[in-house]
Structure formats: C-alpha cells, structure tokens
Amino acid sequence: MRQRRTAAALAALALLSAGCAGGTGGGDTEIDNAGGDVDGSGKTLDVWIMEGTNADATTYFDDLGKAFEEETGAELDVQMVPWADAHDKFVKAIAGGTTPDVAEVGTTWTPEFADAGALVDLTDAVSEAGLDGDLVAGLQEAGTVDGGLYGMPWYAGVRSVIYRTDVFEDAGVEPPTSWDELVEVGETLKKANPDMITFPVPGDSEYGLYPWVWGNGGEVATDEGGTWTSQIDSTEAQEGISFYTGLATEHGFSTPAATTWDEADLSDAFSRGDVAMMIAGSWTPAALVEANPDLEGKIGAFRIPGPDGGLSPSFLGGSHLGVFDTTDDADLAFALVRLMSTGEYGAEWGEQTGFFPGTNDLVADVAGSDDPVVAPFAEQFSEAGKSVPVTPLYGQVQGKKTVSAMLQSILSGDASVEEASSAAADEMDDIFQKGS
Incomplete structure (x- = not known):
C-alpha cells in the first residue's frame, strides 16, 4: 500500500x-x-x-x-x-x-x-x-x-466517488451511472454552485486516473511473454485519460490549483466545504467528518461508473x-x-x-x-477492484511519478494527451527494459 x-x-x-x-x-x-x-x-x-x-x-x-x-x-x-x-x-x-x-x-x-x-x-x-x-x-x-x-x-x-448529499439534493440531481451522466450532473452542479469545485482533478494522484483508463478498456502496462510493456499510450487509455482530464480542461469542473494537488489536498478542500464530489478512498468519509463535524450526514458515495454503465475498476x-x-x-x-x-x-x-x-x-x-x-x-471493492501492474519494476515507475507527471503536463496545458501519454509510455518502457 x-x-x-x-x-x-x-x-x-x-x-x-x-x-x-x-x-x-x-x-x-x-x-x-x-x-x-x-x-x-x-x-x-x-x-x-x-x-x-x-x-x-x-x-x-x-x-x-x-x-x-x-x-x-x-x-x-x-x-x-x-x-x-x-x-x-x-x-x-x-x-x-x-x-x-x-x-x-x-x-x-x-x-x-x-x-x-x-x-x-x-x-x-x-x-x-x-x-x-x-x-x-x-x-x-x-x-x-x-x-x-x-x-x-x-x-x-478502494476509491469510489464521494459527494455532498445536500448539494446534490438542492440541485435536483442523482448520482450518475455513466460517463455522459457524470458530465450532465457536473454541468448542473456547476451552474447551481458556481463557488464550489464541481469535480477536482488532482494532478498528483495517479490512483484517481486509473479507473478511467481501465473503465475504457485500457491498461497501464501488460506482460507480454515475460516482458512488461506500457499501454498508457494506447487508444483506449488515451480516450480514458482525455475524458478524465477533460473534466477540468474542457468542462471546467476542477480548479487550476488542483494541477499539483495530491489526495490530502483533495480531502482538505472537501472538508472545507469547497467540493461537490471527488474521487476518494473508502477510509476518507470518517476522517472528513472528524475534520469538519458539520459534514455529518451530508456525505454520500457512488461507484465509479463505466462509460455506458456498469463500473470502472478502481485500485x-x-x-x-x-x-x-x-x-x-x-x-x-x-x-x-x-x-x-x-x-x-x-x-x-x-x-x-x-x-x-x-x-x-x-x-x-x-x-x-x-x-x-x-x-x-x-460493491466497488468486490465487483471492480484491480491491481497496478504486478511487477517489481512498477515500483520504480511510481517512484519516478511517471503517471503524475503525465497528468500535470496535460492539466497545465504543457502537452496534449497524445504527447504526454507517449512520453510516459517511453519512460515506463525504459524502466521495464533496464530491469528485465
């Protein structure tokens, strides 16, 4: 862990x-x-x-x-x-x-x-x-x-999505069950609560990204005959990355500050009452209420939806x-x-x-x-839980923050999804090849 x-x-x-x-x-x-x-x-x-x-x-x-x-x-x-x-x-x-x-x-x-x-x-x-x-x-x-x-x-x-039940109720929306619905709900929340961050996309949280890659049928890396190869730049993975980062860059659901946020920063923002919904761990809700007792009874959760329904796997x-x-x-x-x-x-x-x-x-x-x-x-845990690539070499990928660097370059506008994912794939493959 x-x-x-x-x-x-x-x-x-x-x-x-x-x-x-x-x-x-x-x-x-x-x-x-x-x-x-x-x-x-x-x-x-x-x-x-x-x-x-x-x-x-x-x-x-x-x-x-x-x-x-x-x-x-x-x-x-x-x-x-x-x-x-x-x-x-x-x-x-x-x-x-x-x-x-x-x-x-x-x-x-x-x-x-x-x-x-x-x-x-x-x-x-x-x-x-x-x-x-x-x-x-x-x-x-x-x-x-x-x-x-x-x-x-x-x-x-496991990570799913937590949300403010009172904010959803006031806006007249229900938890989404597909990616299109997530955007629709986000647009409604953004309009109803312009001073809140609708759905922050943290640039320093690789685990927040993986569900959108996996949910779209992509992989982070695969074992091909004993040699690991990055798949983060595959078409499926790029589409998932585009959707996730697009919640910030296209739909404006996030905030520029979140480009460098990690999960602790996410929790701090939610506990202050600044966030409508966010990717969070199953251990998070109790800590949020402890940090801000006013949130008691105002936190709900929903599973990370798949593109057209069902579930997107979560780490x-x-x-x-x-x-x-x-x-x-x-x-x-x-x-x-x-x-x-x-x-x-x-x-x-x-x-x-x-x-x-x-x-x-x-x-x-x-x-x-x-x-x-x-x-x-x-339900997310038992029905749609997934591991990162099961190889000792992936620890080196995480140590270099390859995925976070990719996210941050996209969110900051320094690189396109195609450019950033290609660079990340090259860095992963270099680690895999040197270690094999």
Missing part, C-alpha cells in the same frame, strides 16, 4: 533477485498441512505488522494471540514496524536471512519480495484450506506472480499476509495467516481499521450494510 524505496534498497533487492535460482519461489519451504490441526506447542512465531493502520492493534493482537495459542499451542511475538521504515527493514532482513515467520506486506511490495525468493508460495495451501474461491479478485491478482500466490489477501481500501490498495521462506514451521505460519485473514479475526481487523477484509464472504457482510456510504465502496 505504501511506496518508499531508497536507491540502496533497490540495489540490494535487485542483487537478491538475481541471486535466486529462477527468481520467484527461490526457496524450498513448503506448507504440507494447510487444512488440518497444527501442533505448535512450545514454539513462537515472529510476526511483523505495520504500525498505525489499527489504533487498537494491541487489543487485537492480545486477543489473536490467545486464540492462536488455544488453537495451536504456539505463542506470537508481534513487532510493530513503522510504514516509513518497513521496506528497507524487509530488504535488510531478506539479505541477512533474518525475516520473520509471518508479516504484513504492502500489496505493491509482494511482487518484489516474491521475485527475491523470500516468500512461500501459498497457492496449494489456500486451495487445501478451501479458500481459493473466496479471495477478493483484485487482492489475489496483486499477490500472484508467475502463477503463484505469494500474498494472502488481508485488507484493503485496491492494502496489505497481504506473507509467509517468509526462513520460517522453521511453514504449517504453523500458514495457520496464523488463515486465522488472521478469515472469520472472526479477518472481520474484526476490517471493522477496527475501516478497511475491507480480503475474502468475499466477509466483504459481502459489509456490502449488506445499511450505511449508504459504506455499501457503494464495498
């Missing part, structure tokens, strides 16, 4: 990947008993969890530890790791063979660590446990490398649970992964953090909520 890569960390991970026989799945550790009882009496599992996602993590892991000990006889040694330090900490641990038994791994890191041979392939274990048909597709996709599942879906958030950002190849007891480690990601403890983590769990049956419970804000996000 988070991105932080120093040059030293990238170099170290590249060396690790090169040193693994065959790259992905370089270790020999296997899970032999994924569906039955596991005896871990007298053993302790080392577990790394990212700090800050759950404000009540101590209580959660106290309860989890007791349940795990009752089930297996084993104890847990849980270490909380700050997100900002986590990537480098993992890289050093992989290099030194000191990785934990189980750890939370951001979805965009899983391909890197799998490629370095540091993670155990969970494919057969998930199947044996009867879970392979229940994993949220977008999270499963993000954890799958060369056909093997190296990250068990744990939790994630799922969150975390997997990984079993590391250095574990002395892979069966016991997977028993913990299963306990944390399913049933009571999978649901409880989602409830406590405000994110969605990683299995369809748990998400279905959330989707059935009477909360008009929660349900649209849950």
